[in-house]
Amino acid sequence: MHLVVCIKQILDPEIPPSDFRLDSAGRGPAEGIAPQVISIFDENALEVALQVREAAGEGRITAISIGAESAVDALRKALSMRVDDAYLIRQADFPALDTFGTARILAAALGKLPPADLLLCGRESGDWYGGQVPAFLAAQLDWPYTALVAAIRKTGSEWNLRRQSDDGWETIACSAPAVVSVTNDAQNLPRIPKVRDNMLAFRKTITVWTAADLGLTSESGCGPNTRLKTERFYIPTVSRQCQMISGDSVVQRAEELVEKLAGLRVI
């Protein structure tokens, strides 16, 4: 059994608002003082993979990430959770990256790994919340895709994917290979690594792949015809204004209030 989990290192979503900064181009958040973490749904995907392996009693788990050098920390964390292998794809080789490109690169990386049974992704990244990569990846690979899975069980050669629907649970049976996106659930809270595993993780090698290693060019991250463009990225300003309602009688004041609220389109 071979499970591959795609993880992304993101800026800590819990960064205090007063610490949040824009990058110099004003097209995204600035890194720096805020910590970087594994995107939360990707951690759920890692946990699901680990649980599948534990239930089966065998199997390998590979974690891959496209990211900056700092993303080795995210992969190291995955290793400390007892993932077997970790690969970092150098994001610097792909100066512009969109969701198509991400799927293209991950698909190419998958081709270099031993055949995978399942490819797991978080349901969306915790920074941009696009939620597109797993679907695009399935399309690239021409594999079936099931979204928002909470738990996975293997019975014989069949994979049972458990999803929550509005009125209960739904179990989808599928065969390998397949792409699955994982959502958070009480049963797949990421585990805390044992300290011993934490230390062992530091001794493992994390293989770094360049664009050339994957047979790709810098263009692969984001073709010239990309339809993704950031128009504006800004920090909303919160301001408070206080207006006193005047008027001689209660009725007049009430009418004025209704008028003002209607003007603000809140009623």
Add this chain to the structure above:
Amino acid sequence: MTPTRQVYFNITGVWLMYVFFALTLLVFGYGVYRRWRLWQIGRPVVRLDRLGERLRLLFKQAPGHEKLLKRYSGTGFAHLLIFWGFVFLFLGTVVVFIHEDLHIHIMQGALYLYFESLALNISGALCIAGVTVALIQRSIRRAPRLKPDKPDDTIILVSILVILVTGFIIQGLRIHLTHDPWAAWSPVGRAVGMVFAHFLSEPALRELHRATWWFHLIVVFSFIGWIPYSKLLHILTAPASILTQDLGPRGALPVVDIEKEDAPLGVSRLQDFTWKDLLDLDACTECGRCEVNCPAFLTDKPLSPKWLILNLRESLHAESGNGRGANADPKISPAELAQSPLVGAVLKEETLWSCTSCGACVEQCPVAVEHVSKIVGMRRSLVMERAEFPDDLQNMVRSLEARGHPYPGVSASRIDWMKGLAVIQLADQPGAEFEVLLWVGCAGALNQRSQSVTRAVAELFTKAGVKFAVLGREERCTGDPARRIGHEFLFQTLAQQNISTLDRYKVRKIVTSCPHCFNTIKNEYPQFGGQYEVVHHSEFLEELVRQGRLKPSATGSAKVTFHDPCYLGRYNQVYDAPRAVLDSVPGVERTEPDWNRRNSLCCGGGGGFSFMEEKQGTRMNQNRAKQLLDTGANTIAVGCPFCMIMLEDGTKTVAPDAQVRVRDIAEVLNEATE
């Protein structure tokens, strides 16, 4: 005529006594060896260094019964009488031995009259008084703290009584039968003799004397032989435990060598404890002083420090067949015993997660049992080896790992509190000169209520003209909550980060308003090379007031009571400074809660509890809030951000209508200072 007496009056076949005594010594020696062998399965720890200091401590604590007299002083005094009675009677026997067996005739003259007769008579009588009080306490008053109250406990007291009473009978009969001219020096014995003489003929008195003599001897020898097999063992283990107690600062937990490959991380089996830990188990006398001050025990959590020790002891004694614990298999060998797991089998996980690490048990224990380090040791195994611990604490650990503070989901940044204040942040002004570094702490920076305390401290510093700086964004959690829940690895990571930051800015003196930060930086950072002068803000503010740099003036009147934080008081003996700060404010009328200073009751915020929901029993913070409200104060003064949060919540719940405010001493002082 030289005053003395015949040693073996009316006794024949004295050789039999030596045979009995040899047997007694064999039984005694074997018993001690059996215990000794069990302590040896523990890990090594250096506890016989600084012997002079250790002996001084022993002679300070043991003969005066320092801790026994501080709480339950009645029974403590009874024990003091028994203890000293036994010491004197033992010395009296040594005198007989030297006189009779070594043929050095010292039992005569003044020594015989003043010591061997008069002093021993008085000690015997006082000892009887002590035993009687103890028997009343145990069989009539039946204090719950004395549970399990085994039959042994009563048998021990009754045998002491029998030994003393028969001793007086023997003496009395001898005095009467020999017409002892020195009888007046043994008033108790003489009186007993006169009573018997009134009822019995002389031959009967002779018979009775001989019979009582042998009976007394057999009871005494059985008693001695029984010592290592019963609670009496504390006669040996209590002084041993006091002698080998931890001499380091109490606030410093032992270091785990994380890098060591095959060493266990924490305690999962008996052999992972140190030999002192195992000696502690046999030193415990079940007096229950530990549990009467335990915040968890008082609120029905599944933890009693006493039962924790007793359960571990039973598991240790399983080897000898004495144990009634989960491992009570008489055939188990020490090697097997050492390997058997503790948590789950001997103790429940919930027990370990009920401890706030407040140290009240350690403070109260008269025989220097170290409860907290054992609990943290076992937590270490759960957290680091098994990664099994409460979800709330897992979230705290994640936050500490990713963000360096223990508050998941907090929206404040470390510098939000200083808006509008001129504060030097060392990252921005690395070359700035400063007198002291204000260590803000995570609560002080990120918790809204505590932010105003931090502002009050900063404002006071400004008013006093103190040049201070902060680390700002570069400050990390000291690691205290990580270490107390057993995550030594995370603690060491955070400690090393902070030490390197502090050293980079050449920080020498640190002031902090958080006793947890204070304790960790002061007592635990030196374990990793971080040497700083660390003071709590109460000490620093007291100094500023004393120097006249702060001049509080009256702002009305307030009835104030101070709640001693565990990590300031019990762990670091800072009791007077916060009180002095409050007393410096005109108009403050200070009252003390019944439980104060070393007997202060934990608010329930330590040991990770500030980050964990209290799921079992009643609330610790409400329990303490009630005690503080009972003082009738309208201001509850605190010196710790955890106490602040806990007690604000506690007072609001216990007395929603009371006009009581919980305020840090810095806030009280700042309000009164121009």
